Amino acid sequence: MLPSNLLVHRQNGESVAPKHLPLDARHRDLALASIACFQAAVGNTQAALDAQLLDLEGDSPDYRLRRGLAHLLKNSFATFEVVSPLEPLLLRERVFAAAAERLPSRDRRDRTLEELSHALSRELGREVLPADIATGLYADLQANRILTQFDAPTPEGLLQRYNLAQVQGIFYRATHVAIDVHRNDPGEYKLLFRYLKLFQLMAYIEGDADCGFTIAIDGPASLFKASTRYGLSLAKLIPALLHVTRWSLKAELNRRNPFDGTRRQGYFQLDSDCSLTSHYPPGKPFDSLLEESFAKRWAKMKTPWQLEREVDLVPIPGSVMIPDFRLVHPDGRSFLLEIVGYWRLEYLRRKFAKVRRANIPNLVLAISERLNLEKAEINTAQLPARVVWFKDKLAPKAVLEAIASDRS
Incomplete structure (x- = not known):
């Protein structure tokens, strides 16, 4: 992303518009020149690279654009290392x-x-x-670090990254963000909710998979003390949102007037028809090696039960639960399977609190015996779900036995 001094935003009344570079010949040439500067500097110090970038910038009036491109290349595509025979x-x-x-x-x-x-x-x-x-x-001085590797993007890719970074910068001073995620593929919801959790954003979620979800997120400017780290985390969500097919977003902003230093309200809107491109990879096939191992072992089983991954989203007041798998029988029966194989006290408490609130009658919980549930003060007998215990690997046979028997 870009630091605040390299953001270029225009205020039109209460609406805020970030700078957007067209992918034309002029801007491609600018991007190509910056990329070539980095390619020529491989093996040299950061100080030598900075001197070349300064020469490239010259006295051009679009210096902030050139510095922005260089900043993205330096922080996202270049590797600097301390090269010394000893520390x-x-x-x-x-x-x-x-x-x-x-x-x-x-x-x-x-x-x-x-x-x-x-x-x-x-x-x-x-x-x-x-x-x-x-x-x-x-060699440990920043200026003396050596550019050891440069993974050059295409000029178009760099310009797209710049346009995205300008939009991300808007959320540094957001007070509130409302996202409407319309009906989409369930896997897209899963990816978005995973990033919400990863970035530890304060979000309230309502809706369901059939109609879509509304996500209300507190912005960094709404906190008692504005947090730069939280603002960056909110900005990081935008590339994840671009993986969703249909969505719309509205942000309320607390912006500083550059002339008198006063604060004024601003707004920003964006939707899935924007021309932005995400640099985040699509969702991983599995969240963990445990899930991947279970799916591979299930594929070798001779059973009429079909294993589907992350197809059900269970709305809970203020949140959502996405079980890892769904088991479907040709006769119409189905079960949801959630694998709990991680040990962290707060994680376990939140996980099982969701299970109680969801109250899903056809839920199967596969729980690792290595978890210290007594320390977490969790009684599995009170959970509204079938429970399967496992040690290192979850056996498909144990899951089949659980769904074939009545819950005690």
Whole structure:
């Protein structure tokens, strides 16, 4: 994403419009020039790269655009590393200790580096040249980090990333965000809700899979103390939202007037017809190796029960529950399967609280025996679900036995 000083937003009344670059020849050339600058700098220091970027920027009036492209390339596509024969702090201690034993002179300095290079070569089992010591001495300074790898995007990809970052920056100062997620594929809901949880956003969810969901999210400017980290987390949700087919969003903003410093209300709207592109990968086939292993073992079973993944969304007041699998029989019977294999006290309490509130009569809970449920003060006998226990791997046979028997 972009820092606030590289955001370009226009206020039209109470509506806020972020800068949007067209994918035309001029902007492609700008992006290509920035990418080429990074490609030529591989193996050089960050200071050398910054000098090249400054030359590329020149006295152009669109310097913020050029700096924005460089910022995205530096933070999303480039890898900078500290290159030194030893940790720079340890290396400085060795060099300074050796130098303190001699009177200062250029000849003495060269001799010190020569002697230390031999000592380090023997110690590390590889050749260490005096030049390696000289360059590694302050290699931990940001300016001296080496650009070791650059995964060059296409010019179009960089411009799309820039347009997305401009939109994300709007949410740094949001007070409230309302998202209407219309009827979509259940897997898209799952991905979106997973990111909501990942970014720890304060959200209230209403709706169901047939009609869609309304998600109300508190923004960073609504908190007692504005949180930069929370604002960044909210901004990170936007690329995830782009994976949903049909949606609309409205944000209320608390913006600062650049002329007198006063605060004023602003609004921003966006929907699925926007031209933005997400750089997040689509949802993973499975959330865990445990789920993947169970699905593979189920596929080898000779049973009429079909295993489907994440197709049911169970609305709960203020939230939603998405079981891991659904088991469907040709005669119309079906069960939902939720695998609980993670140990964290608060996670377990929230998980089982959802189970109680959902009160799903055809729910099967597969629970790891390694979980300390007594410490979490959870009594599985009070859960409205069939319970299957497992150790390292969940056996499909145990699940089949659970759905074939009456719940006690």
